Amino acid sequence: MRDASSKRPATLKDVALAAGVSTATVSMILNRRYQFKPELEARVREAIVALNYRQNPVARSMATGLFGSIGLVVLDIRNPHFTNIVHGASIKAQEHGYNLIVVDLKEDVSHARQTLDDLARRVDGLILSLRLPQEARDLPLQLGKPAVLFGQTLHEPAPAPLSPSIQIRGWEAAMLLGRHIFEAGRKRLTYVGYSRSIWNADRINALRTLAEGAGAEVREVSVAAQTMEAGEAVAASLIYDAWRTDAIVCYNDMVAIGLLHGLCALGVRVPDDIMIAGFDNIPVSRYVTPSLTTVDMRSEDLGGGSLERLHRAIQSGDHSPGVELLEPRLVVRASTLAQRGGEAGAPR
């Protein structure tokens, strides 16, 4: 089957042999430790090329304890928010010469511990979502690996994470959205939340706080998944009831887009009858019709920032669990742009 003699990748020893030097010399030349006799170095490099030698990264890691790669664990790669985080991190990883290893949990946190356990021993550091269970979040520390967490800040004083983190103020994000909607004169806001998220309470509290000042009301509805399907599925129930909502804020843009589609199919005019908004500012949110108002949760910066922070931790050993804050940005689009005092309420 396989021609062993020609297929077996050349090793350091092969190179050393071919060049008539010791393996140590070759290794040092490769790692540029000293200045070598030009003649010698040339001979070695020649052998390297001739044998098509490349370093075996596993053996190297084994000897040095370093890997040149960092691990990024996301909850669901299909969520564009996470996809953008990956992208942001990937760019910075390339800049700093790391190999980014992405692992997708597929929203199933039950195997997180084992996954992390294994991953942690193949990388120089980890980037994790704050939404992971505590035990998973702390695992890298136990293994002595630096980690950086990313995600939303809880407004309520929460136990500070043990690792450095890049956070974005979830409360502020909800405030931006709520303020915008109540200023537009809407009085009956529905929040479509995702019950499994720890940030739900924060959001709803922010909206309620604002509603009080605006003489408006807020109700909460839950979807079982943060998907477009789930958003669409809940559409009918939001308008065929007596509550007569005139504005809806969704857990994220995916839910909002699904809901938007569902409402339009039911003949609801957005934003005139009902305003809709989401969170994350995923790329497609601009391209649905009407385009979706949202809060930019800085996905790419979250990923890029995490990588940068981790890089510093690895380089300088600075593992202080400081929090770096990113500001959410309101992105107003057509789905919440209606005439003030326009007739509110669902048709039919």
Next chain:
Amino acid sequence: MRDASSKRPATLKDVALAAGVSTATVSMILNRRYQFKPELEARVREAIVALNYRQNPVARSMATGLFGSIGLVVLDIRNPHFTNIVHGASIKAQEHGYNLIVVDLKEDVSHARQTLDDLARRVDGLILSLRLPQEARDLPLQLGKPAVLFGQTLHEPAPAPLSPSIQIRGWEAAMLLGRHIFEAGRKRLTYVGYSRSIWNADRINALRTLAEGAGAEVREVSVAAQTMEAGEAVAASLIYDAWRTDAIVCYNDMVAIGLLHGLCALGVRVPDDIMIAGFDNIPVSRYVTPSLTTVDMRSEDLGGGSLERLHRAIQSGDHSPGVELLEPRLVVRASTLAQRGGEAGAPR
């Protein structure tokens, strides 16, 4: 800096020492080679727990040459098509106990070779896009690693890839779409292609072939990137000219969604004035307004199938470069339904 005594992870030797046996015994117990004296095994397992020992995967790989993980290289993780491929592969990877390592090239193929070189030596096999340059595609073979390629079939007889592949008939996909559109009576079809893709020619040829039979015309336009932005940007130029197109097929759903948005903003009625369709059937294509007709390119099956095929290659050593074909599926939605609204065709 680091407290070595408490931080250093326990090794096999530590466990063996604590249990009063040899490292070989512990290793074999861990890998379930034989049946051991229950008493002995219990003692060893106790020590493992007591010391919180876990295997070092790097050392293990070093000794065995196995990694328990497979590498998946995608061109652009932000493209939902690829995201779904990752997802499909990730599910199967979990099923078979592999660790999926995802690497995003960010559409920059120039560093592909180096990336692959490194990745190939850390995994048991690779899954690669057919769109990678030849030299990158063949690299795993040179390193003696099994690989599986995924992507579209070229209609023109092309050099068969050296590795097994899961392909989907691009020509057929275009035929499905073209037939549907010409049967609806459209005569002036614009194909918005992505020039950097090797599949462009195939698509346009398929459409032209059909057009002949239908007494219709086809023109080709190119966008520089396969993004929604690019699709939107080209909108005006497609209608403010004398060609009076009445149907547009885009390189993929992202371009189509951007274009759709752009056209709607310009007051074009879709599908009545112009029909629009894309390729891929990305999740959001169902949720734009009007929902988008597309061809399902079986992203998830592409990823899942590749993983399965690779698994077989690893297990049974069957590296025969066979081609496994997937059938594209036409998904008709509102954007090409001139007569009546609603959705025909089976999404997923």
Next chain:
DNA sequence: GTGAAAGCGCTAACAG
């Protein structure tokens, strides 16, 4: 400057 040799942590013959 350069080479010899001792590991890194684990597995896999081979003995016993």
Next chain:
DNA sequence: CTGTTAGCGCTTTCAC
């Protein structure tokens, strides 16, 4: 069944 031992490929003191 269980222990001894020789590596896997590379890095890194430590002498020469």
